Amino acid sequence: MPDQKSILVYRFEKGDEAKKYSFAYRVPVGIWDGKCVIDLKK
Numbered sequence: 001m002p003d004q005k006s007i008l009v010y011r012f013e014k015g016d017e018a019k020k021y022s023f024a025y026r027v028p029v030g031i032w033d034g035k036c037v038i039d040l041k042k
Helices: none
Strands: 006-010 018-022 026-028 037-039
Touching: 006 026
Parallel strands: none
Antiparallel strands: 006 018, 026 037
């Protein structure tokens, strides 16, 4: 089930900070001023 899987996104410009996202969300990518996202539900 996608809602039970997760991905960690690291923001290296902020050190070792990581944010956890469920596959039910759109995950922001750190390029193009936040306009680029990955939809993991699909």
